[in-house]
Amino acid sequence: MDNGSAVHETLDRNMSDGLDTLESIPDAVPVVLTEPPIEDQLAYNTLWPESHKLYGHGNELFSLCCDHEGKLVASSCKAQSAPIAEIWLWQVGSWKAVGCLQSHSLTVTQMEFSHDNSMLLAVSRDRQFSIFTIQRTGVDEVGYQLLARQEAHKRIIWSCSWNPFGHEFATGSRDKTVKIWAVERESSIKQLMTLPQFKSSVTALSWVGIDRQRNLGLLAVGMEDGLIELWSLTTRRSEDAAPGVAATLSIRLDPCMCHVSSVNRMSWRNHEMSEDSTSLQLASCGADHCVRVFEVIVN
Template sequence: MPHLEIVAILEGHQDRVWQASWHPTKTMLATCSGDRTVRLWTPASHDDFSKWHCVETLEGAHKRTIRSVAWSPTGNELATASFDATTGIWENDPRENDWECVATLEGHENEIKSVSWSSTGALLATCSRDKSVWIWEVESDNDFECLSVLQEHTQDVKMVAWHPKLEILASASYDDTIKIWKEDEDDWYCADTLEGHTSTVWSLDFNAEGDQIVSASDDQTLRIWKMYKPDNPQGIPTHNGEATWKTVCTLSGFHERCVYSVSWSKMNGHIASVSGDNSIRIFEKTQDSEASIDDDAPTWKNTTTYKDAHGVYDINGVSWFPGKQHSDWLSTVGDDGLVRIWRLVQD
């Protein structure tokens, strides 16, 4: 059976760590914390990954907890979402090798829970406890224009995530739903509402192709949703010429408490989830039979479990490494203020 081995433990944050975001092309990790800072970490050497250094601390831009951090697709910018209701845009000056907060986006009424860049880097999405999702257009000279304020969720919006290839946005909410947002002639609208979870949806992630989503909920389950386009061969009904999303697999009975975060590896196809039960679980799609290969009724197996991964503390986030060179790595962050990097070892 595969198992998880610890690669490194990163110490430095002075409060709980909420999220970790891998650089799109480098072996670098950005983490954000209740201590109002973002830390950038890299290995101390190219051949020893057990020791990591904090190479930069981004601070001074936010007055409260930084809840979410996201790299732009180029890796030249970072976005930070804070409980102070602002989003910070940080830019790297390669001449000085220094990071500066070059823009502050305002408008949300309450804590911002998540920030995400589109695959091209042309758009930014934020979501908040004020029940809204904002879509921003990235303009020249560090200007950002709010294109749309989407207010169809009826509760706190926990997370936003862009499709890996298209300008399609998904949002997860305290109202137990996921919404899919698309653009139509400069206006954004809700193309589908995904219903099935019986409590807060905390986290979601697309697969590499973008035709499936995994979601994690307070109801202690993971759901895998598949997109069905109009006139699909399966005969799944669609409305108004829009694709519809349906649950094709529900993973229950694994986590014993709220599932806070989920990550779908774009490299190896595995799903990782973390929970208030302090465990990491890895799921792999089984290929045992004809039925399990079928994407309309896939079978997923929990192949790896690591209990007490952050001791007695809640684990707030999990994220697979995005590139091939360390496709078996994932990071976790917790209320213990620590960042852990793991390797999935295939026995």
């Protein structure tokens, strides 16, 4: 073999060594992450390839929510002015922007659609909540209107949640309070009650229905110190009496079961209560980078 052939053979071997073959691909091994994974890690290690990138907000996103039919997504971003604090509505499928909702002057911290998808509730760092009516006027068209905006707390409002059985909703704030509100027939907002003050800022809420006939539900309250409490709420709606709500503390979760830092978000698993179903599942995530799932036995 001459020197030229030897050089070409060496180059071919070096090039082939750099290619991924079945023999060269390393075996998959568990990876321990000490912080949330970056986009490259998710793209390389998971089966969630990006299909769309939606442009519209001026700053990094802060909150997202989807309606209960999975057809409409609302998004908000960090904001220090009213134009940036807009809420954008996106049509699922076509991913077209179908609305820009204006109400707040600072970051919208959380949003949630009512369970009949007729209203969108938003809370903000400006200490106010807003309610928008949502109407579908066509395949890719959505009508919306600001129904109410009200200053509700003395500090930042971090969280909100609708009653699954009606148009009552809860708001939680850095002022360590949770307030229950109702949308009345006259399209006005009435405060029904304030829960006893908590020991820490309220950072997460999630309301689940248990008994529709009695309008009974459980409100999970997550706090900045990582603790979680469950409150039993019974709402009253009658033509002969003003709307009202009764609240009692049902469960205060053991601190050893809770987070060691702020509870960022909570969500109840969708369920159908029956005589044979006596348990619920609640998921929570916190600033301690942990996700916890609790099973709650309903008596």
